[in-house]
Amino acid sequence: MVGTTATDVAPTMGVKIFSAGVAACLADVITFPLDTAKVRLQ
Secondary structure, X not given: OOOOOOOOOOOOHHHHHHHHHHHHHHXXXXXXXXXXXXXXXX
């Protein structure tokens, strides 16, 4: 990778889909317990 920087290479479609999947899983891991606690407090 001589002569290239991170801004020279655009992410591929596979990387974008993988990143979206990781973001969705992380959001679900964070929000699911909060939603469960909210419902139990009602």
